[in-house]
Amino acid sequence: MKRKSKILTGASVAIISFAQFPFTAFAADTPTTYQIWIGSTQVTSENKDDILSDGGSVKYDPTIHLLTFDNPKKIEGSTKSSSWWSDILAMESVTMTGTLNMTKNSNLSKELAIWCHGTDLILDNFNLSITGYGGGIISYGNNIKIQNGCDIKITDIFAEPYAYSIGTAGNIVIENSRVTVDNCYSGIAVNSNNLTIAGNNTYVKVSNIKDGEPIVTKNLTLGDDVQLIKDEANGIYTVKSKNYAWTRTYPTNIKFEYNEKYHQGRFTWDRVKNADRYCIAIFYAGKWRIQTQNITTNSYITPKNLKPGATYKVAIAARVNGKWDITNAIRNAVIVNIPVNSQDTDGDGILNSKDSQPNHKNNYPSVLVDYINNDIVDMDFTEETDDDFVICKTPLSEILSSNGVNNLVDDAGTTYPVNGYYDDWYIMALNRNGKATYGLYKMREQEYDSDDNNDPGVTISFVEFDISKLNDVIYHNTSDTSDLYNEIDNVVRVSDASYSSQLQSYFLDVDSDAPYLIAEAYVDKIANTYSISSIPFPTHLNDIYDEIDNIDGLINSMMNSLIPDAQTIATLYAQRADLSRVPDALTDCNNNFGSTIADENNRVISITSSNNLDYNEKRAILSAYTADTSFNMFAAEVQAHADYLDSGLSVFDRWYSSALRADMAIGEEYESGMFDSYYDPNDSRVVAQANAHGAY
Known part of the structure; x- marks a missing residue:
């Protein structure tokens, strides 16, 4: 049913020669x-x-x-x-x-x-x-x-x-x-x-x-x-x-899936910022030999001739601002071993990292299974919970562009590049009681383009996504993409769209696992988007620190005046306290970790490794990018939005539109006024989440 694949990881680079180029040890x-x-x-x-x-x-x-x-x-x-x-x-x-x-x-x-x-x-x-x-x-x-x-x-x-x-x-x-x-x-x-x-x-x-x-x-x-x-x-x-800007110029987090039936593999790696091309090379007969150098996505499928038992030495280079970083690609070359016998230990027909999880349910809805079998979605870029929820971590933009769809056009004829507008939206599904309910969620880093909103954060929409509109475009080559544009727009933007009772009731349940899965996926995305030593503070977080600095300057100035105004100083201290919720959480992460994770002087977050994050490193990223200072708080905010949809106030347009999509982002923390009590670690919803899932 599902294609068979095996995942391997390398420090960086990856890709393979083909069966006629086995790597031989001397x-x-x-x-x-x-x-x-x-x-x-x-x-x-x-x-x-x-x-x-x-x-x-x-x-x-x-x-x-x-x-x-x-x-x-x-x-x-x-x-x-x-x-x-x-x-x-x-x-x-x-x-x-x-x-x-x-x-x-x-x-x-x-x-x-x-x-x-x-x-x-x-x-x-x-x-x-x-x-x-x-x-x-x-x-x-x-x-x-x-x-x-x-x-x-x-x-x-x-x-x-x-x-x-x-x-x-x-x-x-x-x-x-x-x-x-x-x-x-x-x-x-x-x-x-x-x-x-x-x-x-x-x-x-x-x-x-x-x-x-x-x-x-x-x-x-x-x-x-x-x-x-x-x-x-x-x-x-x-x-x-003077112009310091730490950027990585070579691929990392390389993964390899092996299709046992067709004897071919698929490589994926983390995107390199500003890279417009990737190059695959194999080491054979004492020389590096280029296989292809026109790859525009962060994945590559090999020909169907990989030899079981063969070993390949592979490198991937990125072209950034017109320059290939060949040195780092070769320095970080990896060895890929093609398995001889089946290693499908969980019996799902796929060779991948989930084979080490024999109890994994693989309760995937049929459309997502088809996407995997047709190489539209990478199996190892999907995750599932034990309560029937699945998320896909391949963005809509990649799903569309890999099928030749680079733009969507609305009813008025306006063109929307998919890489600009849909690069942060992902498919999610509740697959329960024989019925799959699809939806969309957003994971955005800090962006600076002109296509859509640039602010980082996570959005979970409670509007059902009619995935047949996407299937029409990618399977049936529908040239008129307005139906798909309208469907996505209804899910992600329309303020009075009808919500799905299935999604709303799921996220309302304190025992639901999906908010934690999505929060972890977002932290992982941010950790792998930037250099581990220089994850930038989002713009809105910088604004908070700037405002705190301004208040400190005013307080110091007033304290040094001949007649300090005690009432004004008290007001300034109160304003400072209101602004300090996230900065205080970042300081707490530093103290608990024992060294600096969040550097407020240089406005960056530093982590030890993007593949093995400490809890305090995760919490620092989550706090800085979503304003939720714990995973319990993140889940409580999602739950609160689902609750508001079913409350009496939802009859008012303003409250309904705010509740329809849970927005977890720095700068969004005052969107619901009196209803943002979940930002208090002692709020009943946050405490209930901790009781249900453990303090996290």
Whole structure:
């Protein structure tokens, strides 16, 4: 019934050669020992392709001295050199790249994360997080260079003298990378003879140093486009390029589904901002060979000739502003293994991540099943609850454009580009008692285009969506798209549209799981839309912080006046308190997490990994983008809208139109006046949600 597929994940890139291009492993040379240790394991020519014996999460290429990390789960043990213990020790020059999260929770000053003893160290396009060590990145008298899009985050370093967060008696160069050092207990955060910070896309911030100065160096050299900002009162040094804007130029979150029946696969990846083309390449016979370079979407279906048991090495590049990022694509190439035997453990006919969930119901409505079987919707971009609700995370725009529909036209002949107007709307369905009720929900990031509303947030419409109108366009090549335009418009905009009693009663039920599923999907979308170290505050949240700053300025001015006006000051404090609900929640996330997630000075959210979010990271994104400071509050707001539809006030047009669609967005928090009590964590609806689903 459903197409068979298997999902694999890579740090970035993916795509495959075809069956005639199997990837062959060659015999290793005579065993050689390298002066590099990962944990307690020394790197040799025999283990270099799988140093930790976990499938290749850490690899070493001795020909170019490159150590590649693919987010290893755990590094076992440590190695001692010159009285220092370290989890990664290099006694020969090395370049490190990839993704690595290191957490120690050590109270010993001589336990280092990365220790280069008498060797130079280059970090190149390295996504590195270090937390809780005695020292961070240390080179004994040699040089450290951080370059080419590194994202380095170092927190909670014990660091007595000579155990720095980043340190050497040699030289340090930071170029076109992001480095943040926060909450170091003692010692010097960055120490070197000569510190050079340059490049047109560089950001360095050192903050919350408990004992010592943020940056100490004999000579500080700044590039032409780089400026140093000192906040000595708060102990914060920031160095950044004048036009700093952190953007990723290569695909991540690559997934692969395998169709066992047709011996073909489908690759998907997260979109790269401003990319207009993607390129697929395979490594064969010692060379990278391009398969196609005209892909305009974030997916690719292979030919039907993949060989069971074959292995393929694949890379995906993105073209951003006319330039291909080939280097990062190849650096992050992945290996794809085609299964030999069926691995359909849950018996649903599809090889994917849900095979690890044997109790998964797969209660999909028939139309969505057809979409999956016809490659219109990606099975692994769908989610379902245990109470018969399904969401599709492939936007309407992609469903339409992948079927050759790039515009919808209304009755008056006005054209609406689908990528501009429907890129944030998604299909949802309640499949209960033999009947599927379809609807639409919105998940929008902060946008800056002129097509539709640019404000971020989530909208859940209680108006039923007649999905047959969509089927007419994508299955029957209906050239007149006005019926579909009118149907979508009725669901997402018309203020007096009739609501679905099935959807309304479902979302009214405190036990309903869908609000939590949609909130999680939205947080995941935001986390994967931007760089993990630079998720921007939405415009309306910036406005709130600006207004708070203005009020603080007025209060300070009045407090310093000869005769302070107590009543006016009290009024200003009350206004400040009203504005501080979301900022206070973000501060709470920082405190609970133990380091800065929401940076109010730079107006960005930083997360450790988009694929493994901590609850406080999720909550920070949800608060900043929806104004709901918990998942329980988000669900309570949805429930409240469903309740208002069935209340006596719904006879008034204003209340009905406000209740018809639940809008969870920063800046929307005063839309219902006296009915926004769900913004109080102690409100009865929020408490009821916590009792039903757990405090979340």
